[in-house]
Amino acid sequence: MGLTTETVLTKVGEFLGDGLISSNESFGMLAINVVASRNFELIEFLKSDPILKMTFLTDLTGTHYPDKPGAEFEVVYHMHNLVDNYRLRIKCALPVTNPEIRSVVPLFSAANFMERETYDFFGIIFTGHPNLKRILNVDEMDYFPMRKEYPLEDGTRTDKEDKYFGR
Amino acid sequence: MEPELIKKINTLADNKTNISVSKVNEQELTTLNLGPIHPATHGIFQNVLKMNGETIVECEQTVGYIHRAFEKIAEHRPFYQVTPLTDRLNYCSSPINNVGWHLAVEKLIKAEIPKRVDYMRIIVMELARVADHLVCNSIVAADMGALTGFTYVFQWREKIYDIYEEICGARLTTNIGRIGGFERDFNPTVHKKIKDFLRDFPKVYKEFMSLVERNRIFMDRSVGVGGISAERALNYGFTGPNLRATGVDYDVRVMDPYCSYQDFDFIVPVGTGGDVYDRFMVRHQEILESIKMIKQAHDNLPEGKHYAEVPEFYLPPKEDVYTKMEALIWHFKIVMGETDVPVGELYSAVEGGNGELGFYLVSDGGRAAYRLHFRRPCFIYYQAYPEIICGGMISDAVMTMSSLNVIAGELDA
Amino acid sequence: MTEVKSDIKIVKEPEGIKGEGYFLTSLDKVMNLARSNSIWPLPFATSCCGIEFMAVMASNYDLARFGSEKLSFSPRQADLLMVMGTIAKKMGPVLKQTYIQMAEPRWVIAVGACASSGGIFDTYSVLQGIDKVIPVDVYVPGCPPRPEQILDGFMKIQDIVRNEKLRRRSMPEYKELLNSYGIE
Numbered sequence: 001m002g003l004t005t006e007t008v009l010t011k012v013g014e015f016l017g018d019g020l021i022s023s024n025e026s027f028g029m030l031a032i033n034v035v036a037s038r039n040f041e042l043i044e045f046l047k048s049d050p051i052l053k054m055t056f057l058t059d060l061t062g063t064h065y066p067d068k069p070g071a072e073f074e075v076v077y078h079m080h081n082l083v084d085n086y087r088l089r090i091k092c093a094l095p096v097t098n099p100e101i102r103s104v105v106p107l108f109s110a111a112n113f114m115e116r117e118t119y120d121f122f123g124i125i126f127t128g129h130p131n132l133k134r135i136l137n138v139d140e141m142d143y144f145p146m147r148k149e150y151p152l153e154d155g156t157r158t159d160k161e162d163k164y165f166g167r
Numbered sequence: 168m169e170p171e172l173i174k175k176i177n178t179l180a181d182n183k184t185n186i187s188v189s190k191v192n193e194q195e196l197t198t199l200n201l202g203p204i205h206p207a208t209h210g211i212f213q214n215v216l217k218m219n220g221e222t223i224v225e226c227e228q229t230v231g232y233i234h235r236a237f238e239k240i241a242e243h244r245p246f247y248q249v250t251p252l253t254d255r256l257n258y259c260s261s262p263i264n265n266v267g268w269h270l271a272v273e274k275l276i277k278a279e280i281p282k283r284v285d286y287m288r289i290i291v292m293e294l295a296r297v298a299d300h301l302v303c304n305s306i307v308a309a310d311m312g313a314l315t316g317f318t319y320v321f322q323w324r325e326k327i328y329d330i331y332e333e334i335c336g337a338r339l340t341t342n343i344g345r346i347g348g349f350e351r352d353f354n355p356t357v358h359k360k361i362k363d364f365l366r367d368f369p370k371v372y373k374e375f376m377s378l379v380e381r382n383r384i385f386m387d388r389s390v391g392v393g394g395i396s397a398e399r400a401l402n403y404g405f406t407g408p409n410l411r412a413t414g415v416d417y418d419v420r421v422m423d424p425y426c427s428y429q430d431f432d433f434i435v436p437v438g439t440g441g442d443v444y445d446r447f448m449v450r451h452q453e454i455l456e457s458i459k460m461i462k463q464a465h466d467n468l469p470e471g472k473h474y475a476e477v478p479e480f481y482l483p484p485k486e487d488v489y490t491k492m493e494a495l496i497w498h499f500k501i502v503m504g505e506t507d508v509p510v511g512e513l514y515s516a517v518e519g520g521n522g523e524l525g526f527y528l529v530s531d532g533g534r535a536a537y538r539l540h541f542r543r544p545c546f547i548y549y550q551a552y553p554e555i556i557c558g559g560m561i562s563d564a565v566m567t568m569s570s571l572n573v574i575a576g577e578l579d580a
Numbered sequence: 581m582t583e584v585k586s587d588i589k590i591v592k593e594p595e596g597i598k599g600e601g602y603f604l605t606s607l608d609k610v611m612n613l614a615r616s617n618s619i620w621p622l623p624f625a626t627s628c629c630g631i632e633f634m635a636v637m638a639s640n641y642d643l644a645r646f647g648s649e650k651l652s653f654s655p656r657q658a659d660l661l662m663v664m665g666t667i668a669k670k671m672g673p674v675l676k677q678t679y680i681q682m683a684e685p686r687w688v689i690a691v692g693a694c695a696s697s698g699g700i701f702d703t704y705s706v707l708q709g710i711d712k713v714i715p716v717d718v719y720v721p722g723c724p725p726r727p728e729q730i731l732d733g734f735m736k737i738q739d740i741v742r743n744e745k746l747r748r749r750s751m752p753e754y755k756e757l758l759n760s761y762g763i764e
Contacts, residue, residue, distance in 0.1 A: 027274055027513035057404055059514070059525055059542040076527065078514055078542075082401075082415075085422050089514065110404030113230075113550050121238075136231035136579055137705060138670045145239060145704055152239050154704045159697070203674055204624055206653045211626050211671065232671045233626050236703040251700065258628040302631070321638030328635075339724050340628055576627050579668075 003052070003086040005030050011052060015045050031089040036075070039092050040102045046079055046088070047107060054079040054088060057104070060114035062122045066148050072096040073124055077104075094124060103129040121146035196224060199561070203232050209306060209568070210575025214552070221560045226553035230546075230578055237580040241539040245504055246272050246480070247346055249539065254340040256541060257577040260299035260520040262291045262331070262343045267517035270425055271526040272346050274515050276477060276508075283471035284348040285427035286464045290361065291334065291343055292426075292517075293457040293464070298327045299520030300408075300450040300457075303572040307447055308379050310569045311388055316375045323371055326364050333357045347481035348474030361465055369458060376451060386444060393555050393567030394442035403554075404547040407522025408449045409571060413441035419518040431460050443570040479506040504534035514542075521545050521572055545577040591617055608746040615659070615685070616741035618647040619734075622658035624678065626665030629692035632724040633664050641727040646734060655681040660737060661714075666694035667707045679714045680763055684749045687740065688716045689733055693723045715757055 005025060012032060013020050019042070021033040034042055046054040059078040066072055071093035079088045094101060103126035104111045115126040116135040123144035126132055134141065143150060153160075197220075202213035211232040217225040237256070241249050253264040266288050273280060305320040328338040333356050335343045344350070379385045395405075397413040410417055418435045420428045436452035438445030474481050478497050487494035500506050510532045516525040525542030548571065556564040594613055596605030621643075625633050636643050637651070652658040655678045667675055679688070690710050693699035696719040698708035710716060717740055720733035748754060758764070 026511055029514060031512070056401060058516075058523070059527060059540070061527060061540045063529060063538045078525070078527070082417055082422075087514070108404070109399075109402050109550065110547050113546060117546075134231075136234040138231075145236070150704075152236070152243055152704065153702050154708075157702075157708050159708055160702060165702075203671065204653075204678065232668060232674070233666055234668050234670065234705045235666055235701045236705050240701070240703060255628055258631055302634075318639045321635060322640055325635065325638075325640045338726065339632055 003081060003084045008052065008086070008088065011049065012042070012046075016042060029087050029089055031091060033091050033093070036092040036094050036101050039075070039077070039090070040104060040107070042090065043077065043079070043104050043107055052081065053083055054081045054086075056080040056082050057108040057110050058087070060104075060111050060118065062118040062124055062146075064122055064147050068093075070095050073099050073122055075101055075118065075124060099124045100127055101125070102127055103132075105129055120144070123147070201564075203229075210573055210578065212549075212573070212575065212578065214564075216561070216564070218561065221562075223556050223559060223561060223564060226556060226564075228549070228553065230549070232579070233575050234579040237541065238539055242535055242537065245534045246508075246536070247501075249536070250344075251340065251342050253541075254342055255576050256543065256580060257299070257520055257524070257545070257574050258339060259302050259574060260295035261339065261341050262295040263299075263517060263519050264524060265341060265343050266292055266426070267515070267519065267524050268526060269344055269346050270517060271513065271515035271528055272480070273475070273477075274513055275511060275528060275530060276346075276480065278347060278475050278477045278480075280348065280426075280475045281471045281473075282427060282469045284473060284475065286468050287349060287353065287473065288344065288426050289428065289431070289464045290461050291331075293460045294327050294330060296457045296520055297454050297461075298324055299572075300454050303520075303570070304447055304450050304454075305375070307389075307443070307566070307569050308385070310565060311385060313379060313382075313385070316378055319371060319375050323368055326360070326368070330357065330360045330364065333360055345474070345481055347477040348472070350474075350482075352473040358465070361461065365458065365462055365465070369455075372454065380448075380451075388562075388566060389443035389447060389570070391440070392443045392559070392563045393570060394440050394445075395551060395555050396441065399551070399554070400441060400548075403551040405522070405551070406544050406548070407519065408446055408453060409441075409548055410522065411436065412438035412445035412449045414439055419516050419523050423516065425515075425517060431463055433460050443566050446570045508532050508534070516542070519544060521574065521577065522548065541580055543577045543580055545573050546580070549573050549578060608744075611746065612742045612744060616647075616738045619659045619687075619737065619741065620650050620652045620657065621648050621660040621662045622652055622655055622678070622682075624661060624663045624665075624675065626663075626667065626671065627694070629664035629695070629724045632727060632730065633662070633691070636727045636730050641731060643731070643734070646731075646738065648734075655679075656683060658682060659686060661686065661688045662691055663688065663695045663710050664691040666692075666699060666701060667710050668705050669707050670705075672707050672713050675710060676713045676761075676763070685741075685744070687718075687737055688714055689718045689720065689737055690716045691720045691730055691733065692725060693721055695719075696721060699723060713761065714763075715761060 008030060009023060016038060019035040019038040023032040046052050058080045061076050063074045064072060073094040073096060075092045077090040092101060103115055113135060115129055116132060118124050119126060119132055120134045120136055121144060197218045199216045199218055201216055203211040213229040215227045216223050237252050240252060250265050250268055253268045254261040256264045301320050301324055305317040309317040331341050332338055335341050395413060397415050400410050400413045414437055416435050416437045421435055433456045436449050438449050482501055483494035483497055488498045508530055510530055512529040514525055514527045516523045522544030524544060527540040528536055529538040531537040555567055594605050594609035596603055623633055635641060661679060661682060690696045694701060695710050698706050718733050718736045720729055722729050
């Protein structure tokens with residue numbers, strides 16, 4: 001006895017209305033695509049609803065899809081209901097021209113570092129974050145390295161010749 | 168001095184009745200820079216502490232001193248080349264990271280893994296868990312000055328390294344196993360070494376524990392120190408022994424059993440107060456449970472092959488490559504990256520030494536992953552450190568840091 | 581003089597003229613003998629190689645028998661800077677600060693592939709070798725190097741110390757080397 005996909009989809013659909021863009025289930029986990037402006041309310045609803053009870057934020061990260069114009073960035077939340085063992089993936093698409101989304105730090109303190117990391121890697125701005133600055137890279141870095149247009153290697157290094165590495 | 172800071176100190180002074188925090192009038196606060204290299208912090212991270220005498224008022228953290236861009240590297244490497252990267256996440260227990268990654272890929276390619284592989288993987292993973300918890304516990308004791316335990320325990324970690332070396336050739340960064348199983352079966356020396364380890368280790372471990380378990384100095388320094396409540400721990404995303412010490416029995420091996428863990432008989436130890444002593448004892452009990460599991464797995468190791476039938480990811484044996492055409496073609500295709508990789512996205516988690524180690528993998532059919540994100544437990548629970556230590560003394564901050572078992576490689580990735 | 585028969589190995593005495601109550605040799609031989617057998621390392625352990633260093637310090641591979649019983653975590657009291665693990669660009673200035681705080685004579689050993697040349701991490705955030713910021717005496721390759729390799733590197737440092745000229749640190753070539761790194 002536990003949560004089923006239908007229950008979750010019905011409740012989320014009722015709450016969001018047409019904020020729920022699409023959903024699919026793959027590899028045993030339900031993933032829902034949600035309008036970015038309603039992420040905070042949805043996560044608050046999932047946390048406080050007595051049936052859904054998703055009180056654990058497992059993961060928060062981002063992805064860059066350069067070939068989806070208007071929805072290049074995707075912020076991915078993984079939530080977990082520890083009592084009924086149900087996991088959910090929430091995805092919110094953002095355009096690269098205005099990558100702003102509301103921060104969920106007031107709900108889950110775990111999101112603090114995770115949002116800073118996503119900002120550091122992709123440049124997604126989390127409005128309302130208490131301390132949004134770079135966390136893993138040097139503070140003076142002026143680009144967002146995980147975006148697909150930037151290379152892995154440091155172009156200014158002198159001791160490794162590209163021709164020996166097949167580049 | 169800033170008025171909010173004064174108000175904060177005075178609230179602390181009102182609330183904490185058993186630690187003497189004197190109200191601040193014109194007293195200056197001391198700023199102490201703990202890190203990045205410091206004998207107390209095991210790994211490089213910086214904590215700038217503002218202290219009122221010996222009591223900590225504020226703590227500002229800086230991480231990223233060993234950021235090696237694993238996630239970006241993983242976008243340029245085929246799946247089998249990502250395994251050495253996962254080694255270097257939590258390097259005290261690298262087999263767990265390797266097996267976790269292989270399980271994620273096998274979930275993507277929907278491979279059927281034989282039981283023998285599962286049991287072999289469990290033996291290797293539980294040995295890694297023993298090694299990780301031994302490091303953490305002996306360093307907690309060593310930070311209090313009990314250096315003897317450290318020297319005893321590390322000698323037995325060498326025996327675990329011997330077993331790894333016999334299985335895969337490396338001591339620390341093991342790159343153990345392959346997608347689909349293991350590259351070679353356990354030879355008789357491995358079985359002998361495992362049997363000897365299971366026979367000799369519990370006695371020595373009991374000697375180490377008898378030094379510290381009911382030792383008055385140890386208990387005075389660790390009971391009631393660095394505690395966190397279960398609600399705050401869940402809000403901070405704690406997993407693993409740190410969460411179980413607060414009373415929540417969340418263990419990925421029990422909740423989402425992977426790799427045939429459901430066949431095994433083990434308990435999940437749980438603490439009450441979430442303080443340093445509880446974390447120490449939870450890790451101690453987990454070592455004993457792991458030894459039980461290794462014994463069960465080793466005694467009941469099923470017969471069968473040591474790899475799954477996934478010719479698109481598992482390199483064929485060299486004798487076949489040199490003699491049979493089909494094996495040669497498969498070898499060529501795997502190495503040159505011309506095999507079909509399914510498209511999809513998945514999240515797969517294993518119980519690492521520090522908690523739920525998750526892999527969020529997005530595959531677009533190409534040779535390398537489109538996006539690979541590691542859900543690193545250390546990164547997430549390290550955020551709670553300022554909340555735990557504020558209001559306490561600096562020596563308690565040192566003990567809390569070592570009992571949280573923060574591994575720098577996993578923190579920064 | 582009677583020979584003392586025991587199986588405890590002690591360090592060979594340097595060449596010199598022995599007599600009743602005196603021993604005549606050159607100053608640098610004696611000083612180097614003392615220095616090479618009592619090196620106090622500063623373990624700058626950042627990642628996986630640090631765990632192999634902990635194994636070197638433990639009872640199986642014991643670093644203390646080479647004279648390094650006291651690990652100094654303060655650069656002002658250390659002779660040898662053992663850099664073990666990956667140095668990211670964020671950590672580079674910290675490493676340079678630590679090196680500058682050490683007093684002469686000081687030596688540096690780069691343990692592991694990451695410290696020697698960046699290792700497997702040819703990325704935007706990793707320093708490709710610590711010899712981009714500080715001068716290095718011995719490189720120990722490996723990922724991670726076995727404890728025996730680390731001890732071998734340590735013994736090579738001992739060789740360097742034993743054969744070092746007394747006035748090396750005040751010669752213009754040494755000053756030029758430090759200036760090339762921007763260290764005064």
